[in-house]
Amino acid sequence: MNGRKSLAVRLALVTLLTTGSIFFISSGALYFMVRDIMLEHAEDQARELTHATANRIRSSLNEVAGSAQGLASALNSGQIRPDGLFPVLDDVTLQSDAVQGTAVTYEPYAADPDERYFGPFSYETPDGIERMNLGGDDFDYFTRDWYQIPALTRSGFWTEPFPSAADPDRLITTYSRPFFDPDDAEALRGIVTMDIELPALTERVDEVEIFDSGFAFLVSPRTRFITYPQRDWIMRESLFSLAETLDEPELRELGRHIQRTDEGFSRVPEVLLEEPARLYHVRLPEANWAVGVIIPERELFGDILRVMHWVLIIAALGFFILLGTITGISRGITRPLKGLASSAGEIARGNLDRPLPPIRTGDEVGQLAHSLDEMRLSLKDYINDLTATTAAKERMESELKIARNIQMSFLPKRLDLADLDVGIDLAARLIPAKEVGGDLYDFFPLREHNALFFAVGDVSDKGVPAALFMAVTKTLVKGIAEQDPRDPGEILARVNNELCLNNDNGMFVTYLCGVLDLGSGEVRLANAGHNPPLIRRADGTYDWLKLPPGLVLGAMEDMEYPVQTVQLGPGDALLLYTDGVTEAADGEQRLYDEDRLFQLYGEIASRPAREQVDAVLASVERFADGATQADDITVLALRYCPRDGECAE
Numbered sequence: 001m002n003g004r005k006s007l008a009v010r011l012a013l014v015t016l017l018t019t020g021s022i023f024f025i026s027s028g029a030l031y032f033m034v035r036d037i038m039l040e041h042a043e044d045q046a047r048e049l050t051h052a053t054a055n056r057i058r059s060s061l062n063e064v065a066g067s068a069q070g071l072a073s074a075l076n077s078g079q080i081r082p083d084g085l086f087p088v089l090d091d092v093t094l095q096s097d098a099v100q101g102t103a104v105t106y107e108p109y110a111a112d113p114d115e116r117y118f119g120p121f122s123y124e125t126p127d128g129i130e131r132m133n134l135g136g137d138d139f140d141y142f143t144r145d146w147y148q149i150p151a152l153t154r155s156g157f158w159t160e161p162f163p164s165a166a167d168p169d170r171l172i173t174t175y176s177r178p179f180f181d182p183d184d185a186e187a188l189r190g191i192v193t194m195d196i197e198l199p200a201l202t203e204r205v206d207e208v209e210i211f212d213s214g215f216a217f218l219v220s221p222r223t224r225f226i227t228y229p230q231r232d233w234i235m236r237e238s239l240f241s242l243a244e245t246l247d248e249p250e251l252r253e254l255g256r257h258i259q260r261t262d263e264g265f266s267r268v269p270e271v272l273l274e275e276p277a278r279l280y281h282v283r284l285p286e287a288n289w290a291v292g293v294i295i296p297e298r299e300l301f302g303d304i305l306r307v308m309h310w311v312l313i314i315a316a317l318g319f320f321i322l323l324g325t326i327t328g329i330s331r332g333i334t335r336p337l338k339g340l341a342s343s344a345g346e347i348a349r350g351n352l353d354r355p356l357p358p359i360r361t362g363d364e365v366g367q368l369a370h371s372l373d374e375m376r377l378s379l380k381d382y383i384n385d386l387t388a389t390t391a392a393k394e395r396m397e398s399e400l401k402i403a404r405n406i407q408m409s410f411l412p413k414r415l416d417l418a419d420l421d422v423g424i425d426l427a428a429r430l431i432p433a434k435e436v437g438g439d440l441y442d443f444f445p446l447r448e449h450n451a452l453f454f455a456v457g458d459v460s461d462k463g464v465p466a467a468l469f470m471a472v473t474k475t476l477v478k479g480i481a482e483q484d485p486r487d488p489g490e491i492l493a494r495v496n497n498e499l500c501l502n503n504d505n506g507m508f509v510t511y512l513c514g515v516l517d518l519g520s521g522e523v524r525l526a527n528a529g530h531n532p533p534l535i536r537r538a539d540g541t542y543d544w545l546k547l548p549p550g551l552v553l554g555a556m557e558d559m560e561y562p563v564q565t566v567q568l569g570p571g572d573a574l575l576l577y578t579d580g581v582t583e584a585a586d587g588e589q590r591l592y593d594e595d596r597l598f599q600l601y602g603e604i605a606s607r608p609a610r611e612q613v614d615a616v617l618a619s620v621e622r623f624a625d626g627a628t629q630a631d632d633i634t635v636l637a638l639r640y641c642p643r644d645g646e647c648a649e
Helices: 007-077 082-095 145-153 198-206 239-246 249-260 302-348 364-410 463-483 488-500 593-604 609-624
Strands: 101-106 119-125 128-134 171-181 184-197 215-219 225-227 263-268 277-284 289-296 423-431 439-446 451-459 509-517 522-528 534-536 542-544 563-567 573-577 633-641
Touching (some): 007 082, 007 101, 007 184, 007 198, 007 277, 007 302, 082 119, 171 198, 198 225, 249 263, 249 277, 423 439, 423 609, 439 463, 439 633, 451 633, 463 488, 463 509, 488 509, 488 522, 534 593, 542 593, 593 609, 609 633
Antiparallel strands (some): 101 119, 215 225, 215 289, 263 277, 277 289, 423 633, 439 451, 451 509, 534 542, 534 573, 573 633
16 A cells, blocks of 8 residues: 555545534534523523612612602701701611611701701611710711712712711611701701611622522722622722732723623623623612622533533544444445556556456446456557557668668768879768758769769758659769760759659759869859859958859759859869758757858868868757757868868968
8 A cells, every 4th residue: 555545544534524524613603603692691681680689779779868868858948956856867767677877967056056066866776776976076077978978069979888987897888968958948057868788788689699600799889899709808809909919900991891881791800700700780870889790601601511512422423433334335435446456557567468357336436447448458459559560660760770871872981083193172971851861962083084073962852752862863963974074064954854754743953063174173063953152262262153043953854054164273162062051940940041151161161171061060050059950961062182282271
């Protein structure tokens, strides 16, 4: 397996991962949906419970405020005299279950011109009603909040809890109400106060139950705890003091939220209960207190967490069952595939005779096995055909190599003029575009006439047909030239007529030839549609050699080819070439062209003939820069050196 997982394992893993991802995504979405629903339900429940608790407290507060308002109205009307207050205060205290004590405190000297302080106070004790007179050097009630604030605001006021004047160990909250002079409604005469013991209020808050450990609490306008399960915090700590002590900014934000809003549902920092919780609070406008109900999140979301726990257990069991089922199905699918893989491996190693395992399932695997077997048989036939074709191609390539060697053997390698008293520097080279080509060059001495025949030609095609046409042309030219070499135009005319016979393929050849008189240096040239040669004089001047035009050989019978005579002096040179030089192209299809060849010849014409040929071929190769050669390339260079030393640079 080379460390790779089998198809069955991968199929099982992909299926399980996909199923698991869908399950967990859907379960997570379901969890958060149910969580939001439960949170909304808990908020509704906490709201109802908090409002119910607040209403019970407000009922007690309103009862006390109503009693104080009634007493203040009686004092405003002058129905009650200062010396008759105690019986009235006793009755008010006893008649109300919420009131623990009632007092009427007068402005200085308002009740008695001789008394600065006058504050009759009746309060309830386990033994009955007790009476006392508030005021004096040790108790200046004019400085108390419950006196100063309603005196200034001319309205009712609830104080924060404080120790009772009658019993400092008892915490009370007081409702204060101003009353005025019966004869002057704007003249403050005093303050009516009614006290409520904290236990009378906190018991109603402590009775609140929600879930198993949820509870209610009461805070003052400054968020000081009036009632809370942690008793040592009552009237000693507030949300702000705890925020400073515990360095918990979220607790401070919670306190501000309670102060600024009439009611709301918010998250409680973990530091308060050491676990996440939710809080719903309602403000009591009468006393500016706030009632809150706290629900721990572990109880709020406990049911859904238990459900999700069981869902995960059931899902795990389902995964194991699904794994077993998928593994069984995967193995049933992959078992025949393993046999096919083994057979395919043998086929890949070249064993096409191994039969495939029989698979009769009729499904896609069976179709695959049938197709693979057909492929094996087709591949076997193809390889047999390819082997035969390759052998034939190798034979053809071998034959083309032999043909190339034969063609190259047709071309002269060197000029043998040892028996003639003349110096000729001549070199030629042919580079075919294919194994065999259609270009040709030729040179041979005409000893009977003390002359040299030289020529360059280019057949209209390439490959084997062109090579054969080239061989025929070369043979005809040499045979006719050796009979009568005096007129190269006549030689071309006779060769042309021979090539036109039975030329059904319409092939033709461009041809340039010359006969050099080795004694006089006279050259007679004839051209059959070939590129003009270059000539260089011994004094260093060079130019194109303009020749009279002539039709290509093999195109039309009975054509005439004019002859032009050129006189070569010692050291003069000629360069003949085919269009494979000037039409050579680079990778961008730009041509080498005649101008480039002309410029190059000016640089190399004084060199030996072999160096000239090599320089031209090297320049063309550099220009092509690796581009495919499209045509045969042939170059022939000749320098006339009738005496020794006259061809030296």
